[in-house]
Amino acid sequence: MLLEVRDLVIDYRATRGRVRAVDGVSFDVPAGSVVGIVGESGCGKTTAVRAITRVMASSAVFAGGSISLEGVDLLQLSDREMKKHLWRDIAYVPQSAMNALDPVWRVGRQIEEVLVDRGGMGRKPARARAEDLFAMVGLEAKRLRDYPHQFSGGMRQRASIALALALSPKLVIADEPVTALDVVIQRQVLDTFADLQKRLNLSVILVTHDISVVAYVCDYVVVMYAGKVVESGPVADVLNRPGHPYTMGLYNAFPELAGDDRELSPIEGSPPDLLDPPKGCRFRARCPFALDACTQDPPEHSVGEGHVAYCHRATEAHDLRGTAKRTETWVGVTSE
């Protein structure tokens, strides 16, 4: 296993108390696979993956758990030791990667800077490597001389991916890599990404709120809700046999990137306040299948091989899936 995240707990200090943004999250990234982390805004997915780089907002506190990269617990390293892993082992394509390039330097210069400063390369080989990287992501070498504002959104995204691949990292974390792009370009960038992943045998964590992106490129998926993992497993199994109503809801809420039309139904309401999270299942206020039992912590239920869901009604998941497909199931749930 390349990366193992176990019982990760991260708090943010806020004026009104501590917000537990990530609450006991565990997941694995097998070498050479793409793991999707999916959930709506504010559910802690970015915090959870940013923790792997340990570059966090100053208000973030690691309150427990471990993150081990090839057996080394990153949370136990000193800052200096951690810095050695950054970008050489763990690269990060940040959220809004479109704005992740410094406007005052030529794009090529920025890639070279990483190669020279972090990779210890000479200027000349760095230039050649930058050209290779651009070729890999499908950009012309002469565009290395351009400034970021001369790039389109898709090109900037590709440049960010090239930058992430610069030092051949073991793990690439891509946070909402295609969210700001239109659907056509999304698909092009994802195709490039998926192709590179196969060719270079990259291990990738892909954060997204769009479950269709997960379906398109991922091998495994982790579904997060309000700081907790609600379901995880191999993509095909999770999407075909979702065990948690939230996964069913997410699936109904997004059109597929490739595939047929179907009726979309949003999940009403918004995630709970994490300053004062509800007891038991955190999704129950928005769940059409909630019972009284849901005020208790949901049990772990094994749906299939490596596929777990945390839901009191996971055993009835088969019947629930049928009901969940109907749009009217999701209407008026939160009015209680």
Add this chain to the structure above:
Amino acid sequence: MQHADEIALPGRGARILAGVSRWLVAASAIPRRDPFAFAGLLLYLIFVLIAIFAESLITHDPREILFDANYDLVRNRPPGGDHILGTTYSGRDIYSQLVMGTQGALVVGVTAAICVVTIGTVVGLIAGFFGGLTDTLLMRLADIALGVPFLPFVIVLAAFLNPSQWNVVLGIALLLWPQSARVIRAQVMSLRERAFIEAARVTGAGPWRILFVHIAPNVLSLSFLYASIAVGWAILTEASISFLGFGPSDSVTWGYMLQDAYASQALGREQYYWFVPPGLCIIGVVVAGFFISRGYEEILFPKLKD
């Protein structure tokens, strides 16, 4: 895209040529777009040229006391003949003094501006980026510097150290940096939250590298703006100090000329050719600097333009 690239970019030389011509086109648009800034630039250009070629433009040594063929002091001559702007009470050539004064004014103005902006930029960068205690300390220091009365401070400084133009520069540098520091600090505080700074941080770049490679170039335009404002301020201050008699004794400046004229009661003798030209020059440089910085400000902050 494809097409434009094929036509426009055959090689390095042509690219530079294209760059230069683009720059020329942009420069030629300035007089139409902002006639004031253009006038300011033109005026500055003239002053700079005069300062550079001052040695060959002067007709006499500006500090030499002149005598005519009969060994009489050439005193209070009106303009004309050998002396384009006449002579002073002590027999010195006013035109030559004015020309040499340009040099002194610009040297003081430019060095002071560079000092002010260097201090202001570095303080602003560090305070804005690191925040916390560092920020508090530096900003309270800025408050103190802002609170010190300007002219008396420079006079005291000139009195304690020997009166030279470098002490005037020092005084200006010590008191004028807070304005630029504050503005740059604010800009840095906004920049450090941008995505590309965060991106640099996750690459493992250290704080100093982020500060000077990624943030500093982004505030450079503001530094230039404050430099252009500081030039005028410095020249004005130097002139005031010299007029009050605390200026450098080893060089001729416009302020010194005014002081000389005042002390020699040129006003009473109605020797306008003596004290009006240096006064006009001071006004000219300061106003030109103001026009330029205003035009530049409009480029930086297009919203000002309505």
